[in-house]
Structure formats: C-alpha cells, structure tokens
Amino acid sequence: MSRSTSGTPSIRDVARTAGVSVATASRVMAKANYPVAEPTRQKVLEAARSLGFVANALARSLARARTDIIGVVVPVLINPYYAAMVEAIDQAAREHGLTMLLSLTGGDERRREAVIDDLLARRVDGLIVCAGAFDHQKLRSREELGMPAVLIGQQANNGLPIIRTDNRRAGHDAAAYLWGLGHRRFAYLTSLKTWHDFHDRGRGMMEFLAGTGVPYEAEIMDGLFGEADSYARVRQECDWGLRATALIASTDRHALGALAALADAGRSVPGEVSVMGFDDYVTSGFVRPSLTTMQMLAAEMGRRAVEMLKRQLLGKSAPQRPMLQATLVERGSTGPAAG
Amino acid sequence: MSRSTSGTPSIRDVARTAGVSVATASRVMAKANYPVAEPTRQKVLEAARSLGFVANALARSLARARTDIIGVVVPVLINPYYAAMVEAIDQAAREHGLTMLLSLTGGDERRREAVIDDLLARRVDGLIVCAGAFDHQKLRSREELGMPAVLIGQQANNGLPIIRTDNRRAGHDAAAYLWGLGHRRFAYLTSLKTWHDFHDRGRGMMEFLAGTGVPYEAEIMDGLFGEADSYARVRQECDWGLRATALIASTDRHALGALAALADAGRSVPGEVSVMGFDDYVTSGFVRPSLTTMQMLAAEMGRRAVEMLKRQLLGKSAPQRPMLQATLVERGSTGPAAG
DNA sequence: CTGAAAGCGCTTACAG
C-alpha cells in the first residue's frame, strides 16, 4: 500500500507525481550535474516542490555508505577555549560540506568511550577528539577506531595525527618575559595531575628558569581547578606572606581568581605582584588591571583539525604540520619587579 | 556476495557466525527483554563480540522511523549563556535516552533556515530552537516544521511551545533594587534592535521608573554589542560628563566593558556609579569590584525545553509552565547613590 | 522461542 498519503513524501511519491522512474527522480534531486533532459528535470523539481519533498538523509547515507558527518568530542563548552574551538570546527566543517556532530564528555573517560561508541554507531565519516585533562589516555588506537580521526591536544597517541600548540615553549616565553621585567620569585598556579597542557606549560617555565644560571625561586601551587580555587589559594598565601612577585597561572580562569584575591588582600598589581595567564579570553582584556596572557589559538587548532581530517577522507596524505605557537599579549597585569 | 570480509560486520554476519536467523540476532542485539532462549542469546552475544559488531544506527533509524536525536539550534557557543544552556540540554537529552545534534546559526536567519532544513533531512525526532537576536522571527510554523519542537527565548511564535524567562520583570527588579539604593539617574546599555531579551529588560526597567511617580532620569545607550562597544561608549560619556549614577547593562558582557571604562576614567564603583548586569557569568564574581547581576537560569531553560520536547514525543500534553524568574545576585559593583 | 520475508527510502551499476 502506498504511504504517500501519510507522513513525509518519499522519492517514490515524487517519481509518481512527476511521471518518471525513481531512478530519474533520485538523479535530479541528488546529483546536480547528472545528464537529465531539461523538461524531465523540471517535472521532477516541480513535483518535489509541490509535495514538500525533503530527501531522507538516513536512507541516503545508508545507500552511499557515508554520512558527511564528522563526530567531534570535547570535554565541555562552558570554557571559552573549547567554545571557540568548536565554533571554528563547525564553520570549517560546513565549508568542507560536512556536518558537525558534537559530543560532550564532561572530562570523564568512560563517557568519552561511550560517546565515541555512539558516533561509531552513527557511522560518522571521521572523528575529531579534543584532549581534556587526561582525555587521550587510553583512547582506542587507530585500528580499533577503524575510521579517520584526528586528535587535538597534548599527548601523542597510537599514531593518530594530532594538532597541538607548543605549551612548553609558551610556558618558557611567559617566564622569560617576566624574568626580563626583573622578576626572580615565581609561583605557578595549576592543576598538574589532570591537564597535560598545564604540566607542559609549567615545565617550560621551569626549564627557562633553570637555564638562566641565576638564582631564583619557583613555587608550584597545585590542585587548582578554576577561579574559586585559585582565589582561595592566593588569598591564603597573601595572609601567610606571599613570596612570589610573579604569578603564572595555567589559564586565564586561574589568573582571574588570583587577580581578585590580590585585590582583596590589598596587593597592588602590577606594583607589587605581576600576574599572567594562558588562553586570552575576551574578558581578559576588560578586567582591571587587564590581564597579560599567552594567547592560545583555539580556533586555529579547530580549523587545522578539520582540514587534516578532510585530507584523510579524500585519501590524501596528511602532512604533520609544525606545532602552533602561542603569542604573548602584553597588558596591564604585568610590570617591572619592585626593588 | 557476502561482504563480511570487508568493512564493518553487519547483523547478517553476526547471525551467520552464531548460526541463527537475522531476526533472532536483531532481537538479542536490540531488544533487551525480548524472549530469547538463553543459549541462543549467548551465541549471538559471543558472535557479536568476536566480530566487533556495532549496529548501524542509520539502518536502525530508517527501519524504525525514528532517530532518538533531537536537533538543537543556537546562535553561538562563545557566549557563556548559550554554552551553559547547550550543556544542560545535552545532559538532559542523554538522561532521556536522546542524542543532541547541535547546529550553530551565528545569529543569521538564513543560516538558521538552512540548518533546520538539514536537521529535518536527518529526520531528527524533535527540535529545540533558541532565539538569538530576532531569531524566532519568521521561523516556520508548527505545520511547516511537521515535527515536535520547542522554542527557547522571548517571542511567541506560531503556536510552538516556548520556554522563557521573565525579562521584563528582571529589568523591573534591577531598576527597583538600584532605586532602593537611592539612585535616580539611570542609563541602560543595550542593543535594542537585535535582541528581544534586551528590549524587554529595558522595558521592565522603564516601567518601574515611570511607576514610581517620582522624578528620575533614564538614558538609553543603544547599539552596543559587547564589551568593546560598551567600553567605548561609557568612556566617552565619562568625558562628556556622565549623568547617570546607575548603569544597567543588558548582559554581563556589557557590564564588564562599562566597569573597565569607569575604572580607566577614574570613576569609583560603586562610590560614584553603580553597575549591574544580566546573566551571571562565572567571571562576574571574580572581577573587582565584583558584578551585581540578574542571574538568568540558562541551564534550567535548557532542561525544561528537553523535558517539554520529550513529553511531546511521548504524545503527552505539554503544560505551559510559568515563566522562569531571574534572581538578583548582589555583589560589589552596586551601592548607595552618592549625596 | 525462532525464522522467512517485506519494508524503511534512498543510490547506482547495468542494460537499453
């Protein structure tokens, strides 16, 4: 029994009302430049229009064995770093004729596996997985995945291509900049155990300091997950007698918390202490003092990931491009060390 | 010819290696409590495991005529308001056994239509569309959509159910609070032409002021799209001689820009001028002075939208719940009017 | 409890 009377019209309905075969209807609807006689084409188009035909993408994908969808896995969106990355991925995908199917892990490894399973079941054409915390740890290998994939983040993994920013160098540059301003006593606000990026930034900072051959102090303030932790810790350090004159924060979030704590403790920034972050949120330019930060190119990473994935989909080789470099954005929260 | 040797194994392969029919294989894989003899079930499970079978969701959706996917349309993610909303939708959807398919419009009406077409073609089970600027304007009607949908945002539209926050009341409350502090000269930082929410907040504010029966001043500073615009405008007003002692900003973004401008112009906050925002970003508690704001429950709106959509999918009636109310979060940027 | 078969809505060699 025909189903043309109920629900969405199918290509069969279009074919029937246009008086052509399903094959022909399919060709004019889906293959822009397949040779079809002009009058025939018009009849089909008109039939489709009048019926309000919307081709079923599921059926199409099933028949063609491809979906033109790329699965994108990120920890969260509330962090502007990921938000910017995802927006860039979405736009780049669109430009390549692909649709983004986004999945959130909340930073949880089990959930990451679950969402990847889901993406695989939906037969996405490829995958972009962003590291969050230890997210790439134990990620299944290229073979287990069985489809093109690119990673964004810090850790190399199983031979999957990866886009990353040189966090070590960024940490190095941050410390070098502050050093040049005369600072010799540093503190690093971070959460080392969870985020590789933070670890590498700290390492770069330490390497720079050790390499100067000049005496310095460097303290790690660990276990800080956001503004609130950072605020509490710096506040406490101020009470106890903060030694550092230069605070390097793992992200702008941490830096913003520190800035608030210093203000509340009556320490002048950058008069008494300088503060630097990483990421460069929009907000960072609009706090007072404004925040000096290492700008990480989240959007650019997203774009490159799509580009690299697209090359894989086309069967081209994906040349491993060099790491991205962070840029120092100098603002009001840093200044010469006192004395 | 069998295709079991290449690519992903299908249910046919599972059936064959388990020595059962495709129907039985399908039942054990997809229908948890369909009665199947235990030994048979085990054979199928084992076959699936050994083959690494992952059921094709496209085929399943096609056969069942439902996808368990809900399409979600938002303007952007970089704004924490939408980021929070989307995260809440994603989680709520997951809890209801649904997958979120997110599409970004960038606030562009044409692109919104395009992404909705795409979602329709993918046969999502339902739609959640968030207003951004004039986004619900000219949105196709319930009939044209031909599927369950719920709107989030300000404007009612074509009889589609809608989740919203009482922006007028929020604006009213903001003004009332400042009025109670003794302020009589107000300014509203906004972008009226594009965002209905902003319009309603301003209207609520004006209605309150007009209702007091006491002389007051109120100026609209229009055409402001973010921190930078807001900063520039307030900076300029300070040069020209700012009259208002109470600045109400359409969003925390606008408020943050204003705060920076006042700081740079040497005006004390809240000593000389009080500033209030809407939204309550995480950041807003960590600027100094910290920002008093009307907290909009973005996550709650997202959750309710999913819930309401789910009811529609189940064919239940969706009782129109009352509007959400914003909550005033009192912080350091507001204080008694001088004099 | 199990299987044969039709159907979901497309696409695409293959043959005219």
Next chain:
DNA sequence: CTGAAAGCGCTTACAG
C-alpha cells in the same frame, strides 16, 4: 537520456 532491479543494514508483523 531513462528505467528495472538489487542492495545498503536494520526491524517487525506474521506464521509457526
């Protein structure tokens, strides 16, 4: 330039 038919990988009455 056009059509008949097989196939994509599932699900699900229907009949045993």
